[in-house]
Amino acid sequence: MMQSKQMYSATNALTGYIFEYELAGMMKQHQDFSNVVMESLVHGDSGIDIIADYRGETVLIQCKVSPIFSMSRLEQILKQLSVYKSSKDKVVLAFPGELSSKQKSELRKHDWLTIWDIDEISKIFYSQIRRLQSEELKRLFEKNELFSTTEEDELLTQLNKCSKGNRHWMAYQKICANILEHLFCPNLGKPIIELSDHVRANRRDIIMANYCDEGYWKYLRGRYRADYIIVDSKNYSTKVDKNCVLQIANYLKDYGPGMFGIIALRTEPKESAFHTQREIWMAHNKLIIFINDTDFEQMLMLKKNGINPEEVIKQKIEDFRLGL
Template sequence: MTENTENDDHMPAFGTGGPGSASGRFLESSLIAAISMVYNAAGADQVQAEFRLGPNHIVDLAVLDSNKPELIEVKNITPQTQKRLSDALAQIHALGNEFQRLYGQTPRLVLFVPGPLANDRIERFAPGNVEIRNSEWLLAEARRYGVEQDVREVLNHVIRTETEGQRMKAKLLRLPPGQHSWVEFQALCADIFDYLFSPPLKKGIRESINADGVDRRDIIMPNYSTQGFWAFMREKYLADYIVIDAKNYRKPIAKPQVLQLANYLSTHGPGKFGILATRAGGNRSSRIVCREQWLIYNKIIVIFDDRDILQMIATKDAGGDPTEVLQQKIEDFRLAI
């Protein structure tokens, strides 16, 4: 088997619609079957699905090679937040520890996800003893061992080329944080969120000022969606307009920046949902204020950093749904309360 070929710039995309959709809504059994097909074609010994390690641990796929056993944990939805990825890595580590306890061997640990993970996210959160593989690796191996067509049929896989997101990614990586480039960062954020969310959202209105001339909102994206995720956001969080505030700070944002955005949000104004686009995320005080704004005023504010934005671009470029990052961040926020 070849080494990991993870590269979010040239990621094949899953086809839209159906069980093999770009949003990662795969049947886990289909992914396990496709991966097993590749290992069997490569001549691997004892490829076993749902391999049980005692009463409390089950491995999605185990390759019981006597020289180097391999444990593969398969996720049918790509983890797109730090917490989700950390949880998945903790799970595969627990399986590895249990295998070593029972059999006295240290297995190779593999986490398989259907969609892309931005390289920065992998380097920052994935330890060196876990290999992360995805559809690109799977297709490369299937091609190598002559079962590509069979694997494609299982996954309903479609390749699509996208370059616009790659250009935006390169711009973001080149743009330095700090006051001198805040105008460029704001303009780039407007382009990025248009690329990610429009359609179904309307393209962003830039530098919107209210009637009193007091509140200046960097970007506002009208939300007239009648179905899907953004319709849910309108109904649940009064997200009639998506208010996006771009902060090109070198350090994590703090309480004042969250309160500034919170002041923009109101029932009779743009609604009660906002996004803070930052370079380095938020500090503890910013997270506390986000929690207070939700619990007291029903305002929900999501903070994105560069890694989140790059992950959304990678997901979009792979034919996926970038709102999955937003969905998972909101879920993590709500479930932590």
């Protein structure tokens, strides 16, 4: 078990170094960059990976290989980089993915930080990307089509156009089911909408069978008894409370659909909901996570760029477990 974890960490480190190395290489090939230095080779782990001169100013670049970030992880990165915000140099966060519209809006408040996401890197290094040595990175960037409309774009538009409130609950439920089907089928079964248990006491909005025999969904089934993925869609215009968590907890049964559930919502939960989420897990081993519009947007962006969208689910669970 320890060997597997070490191998996983080593693979992540290698992939991160490849992105850093390739980005530095593209900068050296670009006429607008000069004095490009991989900072980790000079000062070790200072939070800055690459230093260079760019159009008359010095840029300090931190590279992250992750294509997405949860809000808590993004806050950790901001905290780490904030030591440089009083510097006259330009601070850049570079990564081969996209931020959600909400995250972009939050980061605009930090005018000392510049974001190089997959779109920005594609614009700056359009010519250099074709000469990348890493075929994996090259394929990732070549899939990025800035001005084309995809199925992911259409689904995100539908989500954004759906008004909050109980009046539109059916439209939101259908949109959630369509997004989940696009993201996770055929690894998961097609969404089944609104099933009741035998005594009709508990109704589940969306159910997706998990018969996956490899990858992360197999791990979820084995570790968290996610035999079926239960999704309760809440199109509330107000914050969901502990009752919503208790409702989905009642659906989850070890001898029934399993012990893993998702609450899809439009606003942040109340603190009572988070508290009940923790209690349900610690007392009954029922794992419930919250997925909002920002999370759906990130998963759709990952799917669009050929990356497994379940990375968002994975981060959600990791953040929850590590926060206990």
